[in-house]
Amino acid sequence: MSCENWQEQLRRGSLDLAILLTVSAGPRYGLAIIQHLETFTDLIVTQGTIYPILGRLTREGLLASQWVEGEAPHPRKYYRLTDRGRTRLQQMKDEWRAFTDKISRLMAAAERARHESQ
Amino acid sequence: MNLSDTGKSRVNGYLFVLERSLKTFLPGDVARDAVREIESHMCERIAAMDGTPTEHDALEKILAELGPPLRVAQAYAAERIIDEAVTTGRLIPIARAIWQVAATTLMGIARRHGSVQRLCCRDRIPGCRCNEADLSQQRRSASREWHSAVLRSAVPHAARRNRVRRLLDHPGIDRLWNRRAGRDPSRGSKISDPLARARETASHCSALGDRDE
Numbered sequence: 001m002s003c004e005n006w007q008e009q010l011r012r013g014s015l016d017l018a019i020l021l022t023v024s025a026g027p028r029y030g031l032a033i034i035q036h037l038e039t040f041t042d043l044i045v046t047q048g049t050i051y052p053i054l055g056r057l058t059r060e061g062l063l064a065s066q067w068v069e070g071e072a073p074h075p076r077k078y079y080r081l082t083d084r085g086r087t088r089l090q091q092m093k094d095e096w097r098a099f100t101d102k103i104s105r106l107m108a109a110a111e112r113a114r115h116e117s118q
Numbered sequence: 119m120n121l122s123d124t125g126k127s128r129v130n131g132y133l134f135v136l137e138r139s140l141k142t143f144l145p146g147d148v149a150r151d152a153v154r155e156i157e158s159h160m161c162e163r164i165a166a167m168d169g170t171p172t173e174h175d176a177l178e179k180i181l182a183e184l185g186p187p188l189r190v191a192q193a194y195a196a197e198r199i200i201d202e203a204v205t206t207g208r209l210i211p212i213a214r215a216i217w218q219v220a221a222t223t224l225m226g227i228a229r230r231h232g233s234v235q236r237l238c239c240r241d242r243i244p245g246c247r248c249n250e251a252d253l254s255q256q257r258r259s260a261s262r263e264w265h266s267a268v269l270r271s272a273v274p275h276a277a278r279r280n281r282v283r284r285l286l287d288h289p290g291i292d293r294l295w296n297r298r299a300g301r302d303p304s305r306g307s308k309i310s311d312p313l314a315r316a317r318e319t320a321s322h323c324s325a326l327g328d329r330d331e
Binding site: 029031034047048049052067072073074076077 | 158159183184189190194196197198
């Protein structure tokens with residue numbers, strides 16, 4: 001597998017967590033979520049593919065959506081985290097930390113072994 | 119930025135293609151809601167595009183960042199159909215998911231055509247002296263590689279490939295297949311070859327392909 005493919009899989013695999021984190025602070029509409037993600041990460045390559053993920057997270061009951069009119073010249077669809085989404089987010093954060101710890105330990109062990117062999 | 123008639127036509131054309139694509143697999147109200155959301159996104163971006171020299175450049179930039187309508191529709195299809203089948207376990211969503219996977223698999227086959235052109239070296243090398251056992255091993259290995267490549271092409275996302283595997287293991291698949299083939303599962307009839315092959319493909323990917331990646 002090329003490095004680009006690996007990066008792509010890593011990016012896609014972490015998008016759910018990134019989106020849940022983005023809306024955890026308060027309700028946001030689609031473009032605001034995209035802009036927030038673009039400010040802090042480079043996870044989004046094609047903006048249009050975020051909306052299907054938002055739809056799936058809503059169907060799974062992790063997000064709730066609502067159209068809001070009158071706030072801007074056009075209606076905006078806001079997403080907020082549900083109780084179920086908050087629980088899932090906590091599980092994902094714990095899992096992410098545990099995973100990165102394991103990989104960091106592996107990398108440190110590999111570095112140590114490399115130094116010892118030199 | 120206020121759009122000219124040309125700009126509006128470009129936006130409407132994009133939304134038209136998106137809506138038409140979405141309506142082929144999504145219920146009408148869901149498709150309309152999705153288009154409305156994309157339209158809202160575009161309006162927001164257009165309103166904020168005051169600094170760009172020309173309307174044409176601004177619009178093309180917005181649409182390029184959003185992605186081609188067919189790609190956006192494909193992303194909706196992938197998220198929607200397979201998830202629905204896995205979560206509900208109902209026969210119709212499962213059948214639609216299988217169709218979706220089958221359709222994209224055809225594209226996968228087309229894309230991957232040439233990666234495994236020959237099954238064994240006797241087919242490639244004139245005068246090859248391999249014995250039958252070696253040739254048989256090469257054919258099995260090439261076949262596994264081909265199946266694995268097809269599934270990886272069809273379902274590039276590893277997590278989603280796992281969902282496809284779960285889908286193939288779902289009891290609803292057996293019910294669907296037995297019903298289609300007019301069989302009574304209570305009599306202990308065996309799953310026919312095509313389904314067994316699909317499962318074998320998924321397990322090849324699980325055992326070989328994904329680990330190779």
